Amino acid sequence: MAGTQVSSQMPPACFTTLKEYDGERNSEGERHGRGKARLPNGDTYDGEYEHGFRSGQGTYRFRNGACYTGEYLQNKKHGQGIFFYPDGSKYEGDWVNDQRHGYGEYTYANGDTYTGEWFNNNRHGQGTYVYKDTGSKYVGGWVNGNQEGEAELIHLNHRFKGKFLNGNPIGRGKYIFDIGCEQHGEYIQSEQDKGEGEEEEEPSLLVAPKWKASEITKLTLWTPHGENPPSPREASLVGAATAAAAVEERAAAVTEEEKMPSIAVTDEPAEGRDDEPSLHEVSSEVFSPARDAGEEDEGSRGEEENKDQEDQGTASLEDKEDESKEAE
Numbered sequence: 237m238a239g240t241q242v243s244s245q246m247p248p249a250c251f252t253t254l255k256e257y258d259g260e261r262n263s264e265g266e267r268h269g270r271g272k273a274r275l276p277n278g279d280t281y282d283g284e285y286e287h288g289f290r291s292g293q294g295t296y297r298f299r300n301g302a303c304y305t306g307e308y309l310q311n312k313k314h315g316q317g318i319f320f321y322p323d324g325s326k327y328e329g330d331w332v333n334d335q336r337h338g339y340g341e342y343t344y345a346n347g348d349t350y351t352g353e354w355f356n357n358n359r360h361g362q363g364t365y366v367y368k369d370t371g372s373k374y375v376g377g378w379v380n381g382n383q384e385g386e387a388e389l390i391h392l393n394h395r396f397k398g399k400f401l402n403g404n405p406i407g408r409g410k411y412i413f414d415i416g417c418e419q420h421g422e423y424i425q426s427e428q429d430k431g432e433g434e435e436e437e438e439p440s441l442l443v444a445p446k447w448k449a450s451e452i453t454k455l456t457l458w459t460p461h462g463e464n465p466p467s468p469r470e471a472s473l474v475g476a477a478t479a480a481a482a483v484e485e486r487a488a489a490v491t492e493e494e495k496m497p498s499i500a501v502t503d504e505p506a507e508g509r510d511d512e513p514s515l516h517e518v519s520s521e522v523f524s525p526a527r528d529a530g531e532e533d534e535g536s537r538g539e540e541e542n543k544d545q546e547d548q549g550t551a552s553l554e555d556k557e558d559e560s561k562e563a564e
Contacts, residue, residue, distance in 0.1 A: 259285070283308070298322075306331070321345075329354070352378070376400065398423070404445050412455065421449040 259271015267273070267285040274280050283294020290296075295305040306317020313319075313331040320326045329340015336342075336358075341351040352363020358381040359365075365383075366373040376387020383400040398409020405423040412418050423445040 262287070405447075406445060416455045417452055418455055419449055419452050421447055421451075424448050 257267060257271060257273045259267065259273070260269030262268035266288040268287060269285060270283070271285055272280070272282045278299040280297045281290060281294055283290065283296075284292030286292065289310045290308040291310060292308060293306070294308050295303065297303050301322045303320045304313060304317055306313065306319075307315030309315065312334040314333060315331060316329070317331050318326060318328045323345045325343055325345045327336055327340055327342045329336065330338025332338060335356050336354040337356060338354060339352065340354055341349060342359075343349050347368030348366060349368075350359055350363055350365045352359065353361025355361065359378040360380060361378060362376070363378050364373055364375045370391070372389065372391045374383055374387060374389050376383070377385025377400070379385065383403045385400060387398070387400050389396045389405075393414040395412050396405065396409060397412060398405055399407050404425075406425065408420075408422045410418050410420045425445045426443055
């Protein structure tokens with residue numbers, strides 16, 4: 237077995253001249269234990285083997301610059317591991333059968349991050365997406381990679397709380413402003429108006445939901461666990477100094493059809509949009525969800541492109557290793 241070990245005195249460059257496999261084997265001649273391998277496509281693996289398969293801890297370097305270091309089970313990423321993608325993004329977390337599955341954090345090339353649950357390579361379950369440029373974040377449910385379910389979209393000095401479907405807010409919800417008031421209302425899905433001469437038979441095109449405000453109220457006070465909530469009179473006195481004044485000042489400016497920020501996941505740029513919150517005075521830097529959503533799309537596309545590259549690097553990997561075995 238000693239003859240199969242790589243000398244510790246070999247310079248790093250010598251690894252490029254290794255034969256197809258250099259490492260330990262069992263009595264049946266299978267790769268078993270610690271070893272290094274170079275695949276016919278130029279990829280390399282340095283780690284543990286079990287009965288001819290990559291199993292245990294190891295580092296797999298792809299020819300395109302990607303790299304995975306973590307746990308394997310029968311040639312597949314399985315357990316805890318970190319994958320560094322060619323575009324600079326990375327995923328650190330759980331893997332099952334070569335899929336991002338369980339809990340993990342994905343850092344996108346644009347600096348955005350998603351931390352939460354995964355299912356078959358998709359964001360699925362509960363998770364938090366943070367937009368690097370604005371610091372805003374979405375905290376809530378995900379279904380097959382899309383924002384869906386109960387969630388909060390938290391900005392610099394206000395936040396939206398409600399439900400999402402396919403990346404868009406839907407139904408009743410409320411905007412909560414740090415100055416001490418809440419705007420209640422509902423997101424309504426509308427259809428794109430048809431131009432003159434367009435055929436009625438064509439299916440209607442859905443556009444981003446529009447916010448329909450209903451009322452402005454004082455901020456609902458937060459009560460720490462274990463403490464008795466204040467009486468209605470006490471709550472009124474606490475909030476009167478800030479919330480009431482702000483509500484009276486701005487209530488006149490709010491109409492039934494007033495639009496709030498569109499939170500649709502699109503690639504539409506933020507510049508030129510006129511659908512900021514009616515209470516935009518509370519923020520010196522109004523959040524533009526359309527821009528952030530576009531960044532998320534960019535991150536998601538990078539995630540899919542990286543997965544394609546990852547698949548290309550690992551596709552028929554077992555066949556290639558079988559070829560290398562036959563060549564030994």
